[in-house]
Amino acid sequence: MADKRQQDSPSPNTTSRRRVLAAAALAPALTPVLGAAPARAGALHARQDEHAPIQPVMTKLTDWAAVGAALGRPGDMRRFMYHTAFPRRDLKVRSRGVLIDPALALGTHLSFVRYSDLSTLLMGDTVVTEDELQCFCDVLQRHGVMQTAIHKHLLAHQPPVWWVHVHAHGHDPVAVARGLRAALDRTGTPPAAPAASTPPVDLDTAAIDAAMGVKGVADGVIYKSTFVRRETVTDGHMVLPPGLGATTSVNFQPLGGGRAALSGDLVMVADEVQPALTALRRGGIELVELHHHNLNDQPRLFFVHYWAVGNAVRLAAAVRKAVDTTNVVPMPGGAGQ
Numbered sequence: 249m250a251d252k253r254q255q256d257s258p259s260p261n262t263t264s265r266r267r268v269l270a271a272a273a274l275a276p277a278l279t280p281v282l283g284a285a286p287a288r289a290g291a292l293h294a295r296q297d298e299h300a301p302i303q304p305v306m307t308k309l310t311d312w313a314a315v316g317a318a319l320g321r322p323g324d325m326r327r328f329m330y331h332t333a334f335p336r337r338d339l340k341v342r343s344r345g346v347l348i349d350p351a352l353a354l355g356t357h358l359s360f361v362r363y364s365d366l367s368t369l370l371m372g373d374t375v376v377t378e379d380e381l382q383c384f385c386d387v388l389q390r391h392g393v394m395q396t397a398i399h400k401h402l403l404a405h406q407p408p409v410w411w412v413h414v415h416a417h418g419h420d421p422v423a424v425a426r427g428l429r430a431a432l433d434r435t436g437t438p439p440a441a442p443a444a445s446t447p448p449v450d451l452d453t454a455a456i457d458a459a460m461g462v463k464g465v466a467d468g469v470i471y472k473s474t475f476v477r478r479e480t481v482t483d484g485h486m487v488l489p490p491g492l493g494a495t496t497s498v499n500f501q502p503l504g505g506g507r508a509a510l511s512g513d514l515v516m517v518a519d520e521v522q523p524a525l526t527a528l529r530r531g532g533i534e535l536v537e538l539h540h541h542n543l544n545d546q547p548r549l550f551f552v553h554y555w556a557v558g559n560a561v562r563l564a565a566a567v568r569k570a571v572d573t574t575n576v577v578p579m580p581g582g583a584g585q
Contacts, residue, residue, distance in 0.1 A: 301482055302363045304328045304489045315360060318425035321440035327581060328489035329359040336375045336409075338436045343405035344557065346509045351470040352501045353401050353511045354409070356437065358428060359492055360421055368421040369486055370414065371493050371542075372428075378408040380435045387434055388414060391427025396543050401553045402511070403536055413541050417486070450502040451560045459564035460498065460571075462578035471508075473498040473564075475576035477515060477549075484544045493542055494549055496576050498567055500560050508560035510567065513553045516574050521550050523573040528554050531566025 305328070312330040316322050323332035334356035341348045348354055358372035370393070376384045385395055397413040416424045449471045456471060457463050464473040475496040481488045488494055496515050500508040510533065516524050521538070528535060536553040554570075556563050 299485050301480075301487045302365050302367075302485055303487050304361050305364050307362050311362070312360065312421075314422045315425045318422050319358070319429055326359070326491060328361050329492055330361075331357065331359045333357055334374075334432060334437050336437060337441065338438045339375075339377070339407070339409065341402070341405050341407065341409055343402045344555070346501070346503070346557065348402070348405070348509075348511075349468065349470055349501050351467040352499050352509065356432070358414070360424075361489060361492060363486060367417060367419050367486075368424070369483065370416040370421070370424050370428075371483075372414045373541075374412045374414055374432075376410055376412060376435050378410060381410050381412070383434050384412065384431050387431040388412075388427065391424070391430060392416065392418075393424060393427050393431070394543075397539060397541050399537050399539050401513070401536065403534065403555050415483075415542065417484075449500075450504070451500055451508060452506065455561045456500065456564045459561055460568050469502060471500040471502075474579035475515075475571060475574075476579050478575045478577050479547065481549070482546045483542060488545075490580055493545065495579065496571060496574065498564070498571070500563070502560070503557070506559055506561070507557065508563060510556040510558075510560075510563045511554070512567075513551045514570060514574060515576065516550045516552065517547050518550065520574045521552070524570045525552060527570035527573050528552070528567070531563075531569060532556060532558070533563070533566055533570070 307330065309325050309330070312323060315330065316332070319332050321332060323330050325331070335350035336354040336356065337350050339354055341354060354375050356372070356374040358370065361369045363369065388395060394415045395412055396415045399411055401411050402409070414428070418424065446468045449466045449469060451471055453464060453471055456473070460473045462473050462475065464471050474491070476490040477494045481494045483493065494515050497512040498510070499512045500510060502508055514524050525535060525538070533554045533556040536555055538550060538552045540549065541551055542549065554567070
């Protein structure tokens with residue numbers, strides 16, 4: 249039996265030969281597995297590139313002629329943005345006894361931005377009455393225009409008005425413009441008015457500028473100071489140009505005798521919200537709403553709308569203390585959307 253076991257047991261040389269043959273047989277199968285790591289890394293790199301931030305590009309007013317025609321009125325260039333305003337001059341809205349000028353808080357603003365991948369982003373803020381709201385949203389939805397916020401910018405007022413923030417991204421800005429026009433046509437938004445001269449703003453604008461730390465601009469009879477976030481803000485994978493979707497606006501409507509109605513909003517990140525709210529209240533400024541305007545912004549931004557009536561320069565000094573709690577700088581080129 250011992251001799252039998254010795255005959256059946258493979259010799260050391262036979263075992264070595266079998267191992268070599270097995271390794272050779274497995275080599276073709278192992279080669280793609282071992283080589284797959286660079287392929288996976290390359291695919292990951294491609295995926296990362298696909299989601300790298302996309303930069304806005306400068307355009308000319310003539311690039312937006314078809315969009316302007318679809319919207320039914322001319323727009324203007326604000327650096328990267330093609331901007332069109334639709335003031336609700338048809339509305340006579342009173343809040344806290346003040347007849348609201350459209351440029352103070354009743355303006356629809358739509359901005360289009362072109363990106364390096366040739367796509368276009370729309371962001372805007374639209375003003376509709378409560379009776380118009382549901383139908384307006386229905387038409388937007390049929391045309392693929394998103395609503396990213398629906399809320400108030402004023403305290404108690406009549407007639408009741410709502411503000412709808414709109415958003416669209418794609419490669420056919422004319423189709424987006426047609427959808428916006430179809431929705432606006434279901435409201436009382438009036439046609440564009442011919443350009444007209446307006447009297448100087450009846451406020452001490454130099455003193456307001458000094459208090460705010462920024463040079464303001466006149467929009468009709470309204471005086472506006474605008475700030476933008478200091479850090480880069482993205483919407484999804486798109487970098488937002490300064491002035492789009494991330495601005496602090498401070499608007500003064502003259503009431504005579506150096507007094508003004510103050511209305512606007514501060515843009516904040518989460519850690520800034522409570523200090524800003526506290527500073528507003530300490531300055532005697534009323535809080536209206538705290539909310540988001542967008543769905544996919546980074547950093548996540550919050551907006552507080554506010555209201556006050558009083559001496560314009562003192563109000564400017566009070567709201568400046570709230571502005572200073574946030575990471576903003578003056579708007580390049582003056583006031584924007």
